[in-house]
Amino acid sequence: MNKKKRVIAISILFIFIVLLVAIITSFENNLVAEEEVIEDRYTPFRNTSNFKNENKERYVAYYENNKSLDYEDVVTYVNIGLDREYYSYISDSDISKGNLILVNKYIKLDQEYIPNNLEEINSEYFINGNNSVRMLVKEAKEQFEKMSSDSIKNNTPVYGQSAYRSYDQQQSLYDNAVENYGDSVADTDTARPGHSEHQTGLAIDVSSTKSGNMLTFGNTLSYEWMINNAHKYGFILRYPKEKENIHGYINEPWHYRYVGVEIATDMHDNYSDLTYDEYYYKFIDK
Ligand SMILES: [Zn+2]
Structure with missing residues (x-):
């Protein structure tokens, strides 16, 4: 390879690397932007007193159908389970709570309790x-x-x-x-x-x-x-x-x-x- 060809090859390689870096950077920026948009949907709920990460999608969905409620109530109601039918998604009562035990249409006691x-x-x-x-x-x-x-x-x-x-x-x-x-x-x-x-x-x-x-x-x-x-x-x-x-x-x-x-x-x-x-x-x- 003569000198001229080598210079051209190196130049092409250089341009290729610069382009690649530019593409990757822009892709990452997009990802960050998308994440920020998604985070924004949860922020009002995250600022309430009893936000639970595992319920965050349900907060958004419940709020969509109940826009007159404030975020605090949305979070509480969803934590109770009110976005779902009574007697669905039933869990066991936390009996370690003693006098403060909760039993309702979503939380049950064992037959043997x-x-x-x-x-x-x-x-x-x-x-x-x-x-x-x-x-x-x-x-x-x-x-x-x-x-x-x-x-x-x-x-x-x-x-x-x-x-x-x-x-x-x-x-x-x-x-x-x-x-x-x-x-x-x-x-x-x-x-x-x-x-x-x-x-x-x-x-x-x-x-x-x-x-x-x-x-x-x-x-x-x-x-x-x-x-x-x-x-x-x-x-x-x-x-x-x-x-x-x-x-x-x-x-x-x-x-x-x-x-x-x-x-x-x-x-x-x-x-x-x-x-x-x-x-x-x-x-x-x-
Ligand atoms: Zn009674």
Whole structure:
């Protein structure tokens, strides 16, 4: 090869390398730009208090269909599972949470799950009869008895009507409800077995009379007393009205859940607009 040819070959090689570097650089820049665009979609959700990376696509999709919601609510609702049908994508309840355990239409307890330390509520604080569903977990039972005793002294009595129910008891309740009303109605007022808070031994339905009037409890002064005082004993109203779209049940003014005085008071004083499902994903499931 003569000198001239060598110069031409080296020049061509040089131009080729420069072009190659230019192409690679531009390709990388494009990639970065694309990533930034994708990142942008998640940023508002990432800035909320309970962002979960594994749910990020669902936040975007849910927001697309619910633009009136703020990002904080979108993230909470998707974490609860509300972007999916009730009783789909069911997971196991985290029983290590103790008094703060969450059970709902997406989270279930095993058929074998029986809480420790179940104790019978004193008959003084329970309606006549219904003896097969008179137990609560010891701490909840003691707090319930105190609350009931104080409510009676105040002439706004609150008696237990139905407390701990086993998986099998819930199964027969649910089966009866389906037989009587069909499954779509049954699902709005009776939990499916494994999905009932009553299986935790931390939930109780109440009445204002010894003969039991649970279904009209919401119209009584005893209900008013509960709204203002239940938290002092560690109980919260679990299925409030106007939140049916979150908890998935009809308004149940008779159903209370023990979470301990600290959390119940925080919810009453600072987060009275949240259901326990929301509160759980905002502050407990960290
Ligand atoms: Zn109940």
